[in-house]
Amino acid sequence: TQLLEQSPQFLSIQEGENLTVYCNSSSVFSSLQWYRQEPGEGPVLLVTVVTGGEVKKLKRLTFQFGDARKDSSLHITAAQPGDTGLYLCAGALITQGGSEKLVFGKGTKLTVNP
Amino acid sequence: GAVVSQHPSRVICKSGTSVKIECRSLDFQATTMFWYRQFPKKSLMLMATSNEGSKATYEQGVEKDKFLINHASLTLSTLTVTSAHPEDSSFYICSAETSGLGNEQFFGPGTRLTVL
Numbered sequence: 333t334q335l336l337e338q339s340p341q342f343l344s345i346q347e348g349e350n351l352t353v354y355c356n357s358s359s360v361f362s363s364l365q366w367y368r369q370e371p372g373e374g375p376v377l378l379v380t381v382v383t384g385g386e387v388k389k390l391k392r393l394t395f396q397f398g399d400a401r402k403d404s405s406l407h408i409t410a411a412q413p414g415d416t417g418l419y420l421c422a423g424a425l426i427t428q429g430g431s432e433k434l435v436f437g438k439g440t441k442l443t444v445n446p
Numbered sequence: 447g448a449v450v451s452q453h454p455s456r457v458i459c460k461s462g463t464s465v466k467i468e469c470r471s472l473d474f475q476a477t478t479m480f481w482y483r484q485f486p487k488k489s490l491m492l493m494a495t496s497n498e499g500s501k502a503t504y505e506q507g508v509e510k511d512k513f514l515i516n517h518a519s520l521t522l523s524t525l526t527v528t529s530a531h532p533e534d535s536s537f538y539i540c541s542a543e544t545s546g547l548g549n550e551q552f553f554g555p556g557t558r559l560t561v562l
Binding site: 338365367372373374375376377380420422427431432433434435436437438439441 | 478539551553554555
């Protein structure tokens with residue numbers, strides 16, 4: 333059972349279009365992070381959202397954390413070919429031992445065609 | 447800031463040998479580091495949490511005797527894949543947490559392991 337459901341898994345759009353990626357869970361996260369990963373490289377952190385209902389903007393990217401801290405979305409406005417990549421959401425859970433670990437969604441492979 | 451390195455970036459070994467992968471936090475101290483495994487076109491799966499000066503905490507289904515983790519200092523954690531087999535071939539990625547809870551994880555560039 334996937335703890336964090338991410339959709340869509342694949343997305344191919346034309347330059348200039350808008351898109352939204354969703355991450356949903358039945359678990360409450362202490363924070364949620366969005367990453368972008370290029371082939372053969374480690375994930376690069378885009379943003380961290382912590383407060384329920386929080387909205388953060390990073391140029392053309394808008395990130396939202398659900399009020400109940402169970403879901404999040406990434407919206408890209410006027411997508412460009414340079415946005416092509418794998419986008420991963422990751423929710424932070426507090427373990428029984430008191431430490432924090434990330435659970436990742438399966439990722440969204442975005443292709444923006446010129 | 448918050449740069450994490452991994453070495454080697456790519457390794458090919460024969461079945462039955464052991465391979466050590468290093469993860470270093472270059473400009474900060476990390477009391478906690480994490481080791482992930484990523485199969486092609488799949489997401490990252492947490493293998494273990496590595497705490498400086500103590501034993502690693504392994505996720506369910508991960509063999510601790512096969513994947514040895516040593517976090518000897520605040521800037522270095524190592525993962526040793528013992529008696530590697532072809533099914534161990536994967537992309538191994540480490541991350542380092544800055545400090546305490548609610549802090550972000552910064553990822554290394556990954557190590558591609560191929561076992562022949």
